[in-house]
Amino acid sequence: MSTRPASWGRWTYYGINGCILGFLLGPLIVVAIFSLNPTPYIQFPPVGVTLRWYEKFFASHEFMNSLWLSFRIAAAVVVLSSLIGACAALALARGRLPGARFLAALFLAPLMLPAILTGLALFQLLLTFDVGRPTWALVIGHTLVAVPYVIRTTIAVLADFDRSIEEAAAVLGASPVRVFFEVTLPIIRPGIIAGGIFAFIVSFDQFPISLFLVAPNNETLPIVMFNYMKFELDGAIAAASMVSILLALAVVLAIDRLVGLRATMKM
Amino acid sequence: MESATLAGAVTSLRSEPAAGMRISPIAYLVAPASLFFLLFFVLPFGVMALLSVLTGNPLQRADVTLTLRNYARMADDTLYLESLVSTLKIGAITTLTALLLGYPLAHWLARIHSRLGHALLLMAVIAPMLTGIVVRTFAWIAILSDRGVINSSLAGLGLTAAPLHLMYNEFGTIVALVHIYVPFMVLTLAGVIGAIDERLEDAARNLGASPMRAFVEVTLPLSLPGILAGSLLVFALAISAYVTPYLMGGQQVLTLPMLIYQQVAATFNAAFAGALGVLLLVVSVVLVIAYNHVLARLARREDLA
Numbered sequence: 001m002s003t004r005p006a007s008w009g010r011w012t013y014y015g016i017n018g019c020i021l022g023f024l025l026g027p028l029i030v031v032a033i034f035s036l037n038p039t040p041y042i043q044f045p046p047v048g049v050t051l052r053w054y055e056k057f058f059a060s061h062e063f064m065n066s067l068w069l070s071f072r073i074a075a076a077v078v079v080l081s082s083l084i085g086a087c088a089a090l091a092l093a094r095g096r097l098p099g100a101r102f103l104a105a106l107f108l109a110p111l112m113l114p115a116i117l118t119g120l121a122l123f124q125l126l127l128t129f130d131v132g133r134p135t136w137a138l139v140i141g142h143t144l145v146a147v148p149y150v151i152r153t154t155i156a157v158l159a160d161f162d163r164s165i166e167e168a169a170a171v172l173g174a175s176p177v178r179v180f181f182e183v184t185l186p187i188i189r190p191g192i193i194a195g196g197i198f199a200f201i202v203s204f205d206q207f208p209i210s211l212f213l214v215a216p217n218n219e220t221l222p223i224v225m226f227n228y229m230k231f232e233l234d235g236a237i238a239a240a241s242m243v244s245i246l247l248a249l250a251v252v253l254a255i256d257r258l259v260g261l262r263a264t265m266k267m
Numbered sequence: 268m269e270s271a272t273l274a275g276a277v278t279s280l281r282s283e284p285a286a287g288m289r290i291s292p293i294a295y296l297v298a299p300a301s302l303f304f305l306l307f308f309v310l311p312f313g314v315m316a317l318l319s320v321l322t323g324n325p326l327q328r329a330d331v332t333l334t335l336r337n338y339a340r341m342a343d344d345t346l347y348l349e350s351l352v353s354t355l356k357i358g359a360i361t362t363l364t365a366l367l368l369g370y371p372l373a374h375w376l377a378r379i380h381s382r383l384g385h386a387l388l389l390m391a392v393i394a395p396m397l398t399g400i401v402v403r404t405f406a407w408i409a410i411l412s413d414r415g416v417i418n419s420s421l422a423g424l425g426l427t428a429a430p431l432h433l434m435y436n437e438f439g440t441i442v443a444l445v446h447i448y449v450p451f452m453v454l455t456l457a458g459v460i461g462a463i464d465e466r467l468e469d470a471a472r473n474l475g476a477s478p479m480r481a482f483v484e485v486t487l488p489l490s491l492p493g494i495l496a497g498s499l500l501v502f503a504l505a506i507s508a509y510v511t512p513y514l515m516g517g518q519q520v521l522t523l524p525m526l527i528y529q530q531v532a533a534t535f536n537a538a539f540a541g542a543l544g545v546l547l548l549v550v551s552v553v554l555v556i557a558y559n560h561v562l563a564r565l566a567r568r569e570d571l572a
Contacts, residue, residue: 090293114504114547
């Protein structure tokens with residue numbers, strides 16, 4: 001395409017792609033506009049600029065409690081899924097493990113099977129063993145959908161790096177444990193960190209699993225927002241949404257700086 | 268090409284042990300994940316399936332027997348079949364639309380030469396993907412509702428006398444679902460298109476093919492595995508959506524996930540919810556198996572060619 005002079009075909013190509021980008025990003029811009037518009041209902045074009053919806057969001061006990069809960073759960077999920085996922089990725093990629101393909105399919109299954117079913121199944125488990133709706137159940141449910149991301153980003157880094165570095169260290173007399181801690185781990189660290197960042201955002205935004213596992217008065221931010229939206233659509237929802245959008249942007253930038261988006265987003 | 272797909276990332280590692288190679292100690296690191304998934308993934312699904320064919324909770328009552336009443340109820344009432352059909356229909360339209368919108372963008376992403384351009388484009392695709400489903404559904408309410416961006420603009424320009432009904436129906440549901448799942452399609456396709464040697468298309472053009480024909484006869488067929496993989500992923504995600512059909516569909520759209528949650532939250536019939544869950548699970552598993560099958564066949568065909 002680069003060698004040809006501009007033609008209408010090329011302009012159509014960019015025109016279509018511009019429209020698709022608009023479709024993708026437009027809604028996020030609309031949310032930003034509505035979060036600043038003073039009217040307490042959906043109105044367009046906006047009639048002014050106000051920060052009252054952000055004040056309402058940050059002053060609301062319900063929103064703040066759920067925001068805090070979502071942060072704590074996401075932090076626990078990051079730790080748990082990074083540990084489990086990085087170990088599994090190493091074993092799958094380096095362990096010469098019989099049945100590795102089956103296990104890999106199992107560990108990626110939470111991404112392929114409907115999350116709403118994972119939520120339902122965990123709900124049935126809690127119900128059967130009569131353990132109520134503890135917060136750790138949310139952590140476990142979110143970890144199930146976060147582990148595949150950590151495995152993927154770690155394997156992406158493992159697949160790229162030269163096995164001979166490890167072999168050279170071994171030939172030079174390093175024990176397998178020393179090879180692991182001094183060669184393998186430093187190399188895969190960016191993959192684990194990127195996976196951990198994904199785990200954070202996956203947990204922070206998780207909805208279907210939380211829907212089945214939250215206890216009343218102990219609800220995550222997306223659940224509180226959903227329940228709020230059933231009855232009211234004022235700017236507080238837009239402000240809450242902006243917090244989530246800005247967080248997603250921060251995550252994207254962080255991953256890009258750490259390991260590059262390209263390596264981690266191969267589906 | 269294989270490595271561009273979700274499962275392919277792992278199969279490409281060729282991790283099956285070669286004959287005579289001993290298992291490395293690193294293999295034992297798989298234990299925590301195996302235990303975690305056994306306890307909190309395999310066991311819960313087993314419990315769900317088991318409870319759906321029992322008359323009660325065997326841990327709480329002694330007189331529990333096997334029953335097929337939950338499945339009989341599902342077969343008796345056409346509501347459930349209708350909702351399954353409507354779920355699959357919404358999933359199919361969403362997948363097709365996401366493919367049509369995702370392909371051009373994926374092609375651009377795979378072929379753009381500027382490093383900065385690529386990074387910006389990738390961010391534009393991933394940022395919406397990492398924004399919560401509830402947030403993006405709200406954005407579409409703000410755009411499509413009676414007082415939303417589109418209807419207000421049309422009325423302001425004097426083009427419409429009454430607002431168009433853009434939401435609380437299947438249309439609004441599908442538009443929002445496409446927006447939510449199109450990034451998954453773009454990323455899957457971009458991986459596959461990026462793996463196709465650009466010089467093949469250049470060669471076709473140098474031999475006299477128009478850019479369109481070079482694309483249709485060279486790149487498009489080679490990207491077929493990506494089309495299949497992306498479509499399967501989006502379909503599987505779309506049929507399990509709950510928030511979007513609930514908020515965008517009004518009472519007009521009743522999908523299987525909505526019925527499932529209703530059984531848990533409103534009717535307190537966990538066993539029947541489990542039976543509906545098994546139905547959705549069977550559909551999903553069939554999809555995943557079909558996807559692996561088609562992908563394997565395509566890989567074989569490429570080996571022969």
